[in-house]
Amino acid sequence: MTATSTFYQAAQQLIAAGCFIDGKGWVPATSGNFSARLADGSIAITVSGKHKGYLQVDDIMLIDSEANSLDGKKPSAETGLHTALYRRFPDIHAVLHPHPLNAVLVSRLFGDEIVLENYELLKAFRGITTHACRVVIPIFANDQDISRLAAQADAYLDAHPDCQAYIIAGHGLYVWGVDVNEALRYLEAVDFLLACELALRLHRAV
Numbered sequence: 001m002t003a004t005s006t007f008y009q010a011a012q013q014l015i016a017a018g019c020f021i022d023g024k025g026w027v028p029a030t031s032g033n034f035s036a037r038l039a040d041g042s043i044a045i046t047v048s049g050k051h052k053g054y055l056q057v058d059d060i061m062l063i064d065s066e067a068n069s070l071d072g073k074k075p076s077a078e079t080g081l082h083t084a085l086y087r088r089f090p091d092i093h094a095v096l097h098p099h100p101l102n103a104v105l106v107s108r109l110f111g112d113e114i115v116l117e118n119y120e121l122l123k124a125f126r127g128i129t130t131h132a133c134r135v136v137i138p139i140f141a142n143d144q145d146i147s148r149l150a151a152q153a154d155a156y157l158d159a160h161p162d163c164q165a166y167i168i169a170g171h172g173l174y175v176w177g178v179d180v181n182e183a184l185r186y187l188e189a190v191d192f193l194l195a196c197e198l199a200l201r202l203h204r205a206v
Ligand SMILES: CSCCC(=O)C(=O)COP(=O)(O)O
Pocket: 029, 030, 031, 032, 033, 046, 047, 048, 049, 050, 075, 076, 077, 078, 097
């Protein structure tokens, strides 16, 4: 397969992911960004400022592993968070960052993490084979300085290498996977589980 067709294939996957994610209402008002790492180590990523539900091939661009544009286009403002995840996890090939309502609400109501336990849907995560386990999703303070935000995530991931998603407070969610489909599965699972925790919190409050 040529480098071009690999890019085209990745772009099609990100476009389809954007349609699906937008259908769920998870990328309002041009929010969010998506990327896929190609076989040669370059990264297909959404151009900054595009509506992620209406992406065209032209709205996906190519960067190197250091976040340098390879085609003159302007990558996502949050590119540094994507490249930091690809550097850390050699096996992942997709990073999805939506702004789902449930993740934003959780970040307002819970502290610096949310603990998910005893849910069958936890088996959506790679390596989890039983509901009887504990998955922690950290909540980081938002920061307009993406290098500082990446350092915050890196410090956490150093200590918690099995972490599969994080929330940025008042902002959104990051998930990653071996491919776009796995990252999408994690996104759907996390959103469902956050909705469960929010409903429980509401139920206990009344
Ligand atoms: C309009 S949302 C503010 C920026 C943001 O958080 C985001 O996810 C989209 O930024 P991008 O540069 O990737 O379009």
